[in-house]
């Protein structure tokens with residue numbers, strides 16, 4: 001990244017890449033500038049990103065979406081992917097309510113409806129509760145197209161008699177290999193009418209069954225959060241965890257299960273993301289030109305079991321309340337900082353690369369040069385991100401990486417992709433149970449407890465058959481990042497009409 005002194009606001013009507021002023025506020029809080037000029041470092045846009053957009057970017061630039069993320073953010077694609085993984089790993093993928101893609105899965109859908117179940121119907125590609133309704137009789141269902149039907153979870157955990165769901169912010173910082181962070185703070189969105197299990201009298205009551213802010217803000221009972229977390233219909237995720245803990249419930253286990261859901265969901269699409277990315281940018285050693293903040297919608301049931309409802313690729317960054325502003329600004333600020341590896345770190349890598357090239361001109365080309373260089377670049381990122389993760393906690397790859405290799409392998413076979421994720425993860429050793437600390441640590445961080453507090457037992461994993469071992473002579477622990485962003489840099493967040501499509 002270069003030094004610049006820029007410029008113009010991102011909320012230009014002309015380009016309007018993002019409708020959310022909080023993105024500009026977060027940028028400025030880092031001492032960076034916003035711009036509409038073509039020489040931006042980071043482009044933040046609300047819409048998705050195509051392969052041709054990514055292909056036209058310089059390797060020094062970054063954009064806030066991955067081409068292909070629709071594989072988990074469109075409701076029908078998510079259902080397709082999670083359903084097919086559930087066929088092979090029924091116990092691992094039991095966190096997603098049974099779902100039918102309509103019209104093609106109509107037979108299964110009808111048979112479930114005939115058995116007196118309540119289903120929820122959602123448009124494939126919509127949001128904010130639009131077009132959603134509940135059904136429990138086959139006669140009520142006609143002509144269903146471009147929707148999914150899903151088993152309605154009718155025993156949600158209630159707080160003050162109200163249903164709520166969680167919006168968890170997840171940062172995908174790289175796709176090849178996958179790098180995933182979860183933010184320690186998120187939101188709990190409450191329904192505004194007391195909950196009763198669905199019946200003929202309340203089936204159409206959207207203020208009871210849907211927890212979307214966009215729906216409930218229209219109820220006169222809606223209380224905006226003005227800093228008084230206890231009363232309002234939007235609260236912080238951490239306040240919910242604390243409340244559960246006070247009641248003696250196992251919030252650490254809940255947190256661990258949520259992390260597991262996030263990883264398993266992303267793994268269903270990882271090979272597709274990686275292949276798409278590589279087809280547009282094959283020479284990005286850092287695996288860092290795209291990043292994405294995803295909003296995972298999670299419902300907790302009365303047994304404290306989390307269910308995945310959907311994944312949003314453009315989670316709302318509206319800031320109608322002080323709570324929204326605090327949390328969303330923090331998430332975006334932490335994201336921008338985490339993805340912006342400073343020049344100083346890059347120079348370390350450039351030196352290593354030059355050494356490789358010099359060796360090569362002397363005829364000593366190493367067999368795994370590309371893999372080794374990517375491994376180095378990754379270590380540099382790891383060292384930086386460990387220090388500058390803010391409220392983000394790395395959940396993948398973690399010390400429990402090997403628990404997921406069977407899923408990753410299966411995913412790569414399903415997508416007929418390469419095995420690069422294994423190739424670029426040479427430095428993770430299979431941990432013994434006593435060493436499995438990362439997620440343990442993250443759960444405790446969120447609970448404000450010591451990292452040594454034990455969590456639930458880890459499941460045993462399967463070792464990958466093929467791991468390329470790369471030896472490194474450099475120790476990156478010696479790289480000092482302490483003044484990485486202290487120079488007055490201008491990371492430019494803006495629009496570039498030349499690559500918009």
Ligand SMILES: Nc1ncnc2c1ncn2[C@@H]1O[C@H](COP(=O)(O)OP(=O)(O)O)[C@@H](O)[C@H]1O
Nearest residue numbers: 097126127128129130151152153210211309310
């Ligand atoms: N399977 C389900 N069981 C119970 N409630 C659900 C289910 N699916 C969705 N909901 C409720 O409906 C709301 C909207 O559903 P969601 O899948 O998040 O779609 P949208 O994109 O419209 O937000 C959720 O926030 C939740 O309150």
Ligand SMILES: [Mg+2]
Nearest residue numbers: 128129297310
């Ligand atoms: Mg939603």
